[in-house]
Amino acid sequence: MVADGEPVETAEQQSKKAAKKQAKEAAKAAKKAEHKEAAKKDQESNVEAEDYSAGKYGIAKLIQSAETHSDRKFVKVSDLSQFINKGTVWVRGRVHTSRSKGKQCFLILRQQSSTVQCVIAVGDEVSKQMVKFSGSISKESVIDVHVKVVPVSSSIESCTEQKLELYVCEIYVISAAKPQLPLQIEDASRPENLDDPESLNIRVNQDTRLDNRVLDLRTPANQAIFRLEAGVCKLFRDILTEKGFTEIHTPKIIPAPSEGGANVFTVSYFKDSVYLAQSPQLYKQMAIAADFDKVFTVGAVFRAEDSNTHRHLTEFVGLDLEMSFKYHYHEVLHVIGDTFTAIFKGLRDNYSKEIAAVGQQFKVDAFKFLEPPLILKFSEGVAMLREAGVETGDEEDLSTPNEKLLGRLVKAKYDTDFYILDKFPLAIRPFYTMPDPNNKMYSNSYDMFMRGEEILSGAQRIHDADFLIERAKHHGVDLQKIASYIEAFRFGCPPHAGGGIGMERVVMLYLGLDNIRKTSMFPRDPKRTTP
């Protein structure tokens, strides 16, 4: 077998060691795959049989950019239907599954979310040795195949390309996977059917997935989740840019805890200590005071909270915005609400394939929203909860169960998975929140919810230095620590409001997933900082 695996390109100054090792691994896999009987037959008949496919298959030498192979026409799996019966093309993909059957080998080749069947069958151009070699390639290896695209009479149900298959005339291993994988892509991709207790046995658990994220991310659902996540960021930025916002970048290294002191990570900074920003709050507001008028920023946000829940991370991506207004913070509230509506529409219209791919694995009801979005007062929310039998105080924050219950009540009454809760009690908001001028108990602040979970918190901020001091004192905030924050409002600052959105939460809740670790590519929580 190793002889088959020799480099097909003449080596000039190659790294032989690496190539040899690749060959060895593939050979090992091949040995396992071989049936004893086949091995026996080989011994009898193969000794002198000429390999007329020699040079048309094997382990390619490590790609070090020695050649360009510019004559090879590569086609994406999803574009193959355009090449049916039109000469030969090249495809690079992974071995998803492999099945040998007498003189034939069937490989399913996977390329991101697309799959296609390859047939390597003994014939005029394909030798027995080439078929055997093909069957020996370990799953998840990256291969190049030179193929004819042919139509099939009955649909191939197990592939995304169901109307065609590929007749292989050359096959090379570009990068071999080790034969023993810590998880199988098929298992990691299996639909979660909560009604079927049997299915629990064949799912891959969260930690195994995250420990082997490079494999886990190859499932169709994960390929879709992170493409849709990129879409959320793109929509957020494009919509706000269209509305006249300017993107800014705010420092993650800050000299003092920005919001009072709890829950910040400390960093050794030369001979000093600094902190990781819990939000871009101060800097967004400084940009407003510096005449940028409307700003947004997308970046890492850090929370040193020992919260081990389905929706907390220690590092996440914040989609933050801040905007000056003329007289009423609802000018901003409506901009944010409209931004969400436009994001939901953009996802629905441009990411339907991704939403469907996630739906294949995770059963989810389509996300519903109203246009314009529903705005309720906090007090109205409290009234709805009380009507449902919940005891809750006028100035009491929503507990997680109450938040979820209210989401269900709102859904039942208004048929929307997104709504805005306005006018939160002043007592439960940060010191820089503008009080309601008409009712001492409330404030000009709001939260926004998706499927009954908070995804944005925002408010009109106090833009007057002395009033800010008064409120900070009331909250027992150390004025020394926020001196530069206060100073920023001594040079004239327009009234402004804004909010911060947790990106991973938006994706999780839009798709109806059950854990924020599913929507963070490399999640960080109190117990996980790897890989």
Place this chain on the structure above:
Amino acid sequence: MVADGEPVETAEQQSKKAAKKQAKEAAKAAKKAEHKEAAKKDQESNVEAEDYSAGKYGIAKLIQSAETHSDRKFVKVSDLSQFINKGTVWVRGRVHTSRSKGKQCFLILRQQSSTVQCVIAVGDEVSKQMVKFSGSISKESVIDVHVKVVPVSSSIESCTEQKLELYVCEIYVISAAKPQLPLQIEDASRPENLDDPESLNIRVNQDTRLDNRVLDLRTPANQAIFRLEAGVCKLFRDILTEKGFTEIHTPKIIPAPSEGGANVFTVSYFKDSVYLAQSPQLYKQMAIAADFDKVFTVGAVFRAEDSNTHRHLTEFVGLDLEMSFKYHYHEVLHVIGDTFTAIFKGLRDNYSKEIAAVGQQFKVDAFKFLEPPLILKFSEGVAMLREAGVETGDEEDLSTPNEKLLGRLVKAKYDTDFYILDKFPLAIRPFYTMPDPNNKMYSNSYDMFMRGEEILSGAQRIHDADFLIERAKHHGVDLQKIASYIEAFRFGCPPHAGGGIGMERVVMLYLGLDNIRKTSMFPRDPKRTTP
């Protein structure tokens, strides 16, 4: 004066304290501005004089969203020309300068980069008291004016709106600036003329600027720099998205130093220690191994280097990309080169106003580039340097002076401010760099330069685990610390290459500025972590 300063709106439940304080500050400023003579006259004649403008000017009460004033039609300063002789409109802006002259007060109102002259002159609708009040408003205060837009016969040179002025019929202070400012916007905006030794005296030094960044950022040049910076990010993302790249987000908290151990910040993480990522290198590559094919990420990057230079920051924004290729890393090199070309074109075509605004303060030659970009080999660069009399070794990295000199030589020979240097010596690149298959001394790596300074470093990476181990050992890298990095390549990985770009450097060098602190909104260096 304080009587004039009373809130013009009937207060319902207002925050009186804040409003009073604002009034007091404005009054204090007014007192200073008053000429003694004028004061005397007032005493004599003003006692009984009726103020027929009462209620048409004053300190507005703190905007707490009590009213919407939806009847007020606000117009941007840059749109005012459309409203000449067409009734009245409202404008919100800052008092840029103010000059009283008998019965008239001239204010220049500034809105971001636009300025316009306001006239408050005693007449049928404007009382002496209103003129006096207008003259008393401190510079940088945010005000609302209700105005008629009228044409002027001779251009107003000191404003961006030169063909018109505003006749004020109402004027309210929305947010008062304190009368003593730590720096004057006019001083901070003054052109830097290096030939004129006198001009040195009236410039504002860098630390004063950064200490008072909220004021400093209001200069026309800074307003333009950070809008153009947003443009660089937008272009980078849009161009790559168009080319089929997917945006990803990589963690800043990492379990071990990614590139050997030096120059990383340590973070206290619950009972553990973690580190701040020096680059998204590992995670970009994992995304490639996870089949995302082409990825980019924009985010904070941290370097614990005690480098106090014009081009080093401890925290900056990385524009990173990574891309799988078929056979030769030049497939990627060309994509990166084309991306730069498209960014330069996008800036030239869509940000000409911003480029001109920066040019008003900083004398800069327009940025030149070739299409397609110039690609030189490292050895060719060395030859050019030697021809110019520089002694440098074949495997020696470019020193900063040599880098700059080479930039000048290239500019003289090829007339381009952007070029690519390919095939760096292997010895001076990180362990994960793919060696050149044809010449042991070199590697498949490249840097890219703008105006003779490096702005991108990149390479083909080693995508084979065993070869990676071999190279890591050669570099003396602790294999334990990079175990998970190596493991990522054991499950099949396509060949790939990429690079990382320093965003602030691109903006600095595109605009020809002399210090990276000019292109970081809130810069962080070994000596500065504020504001």
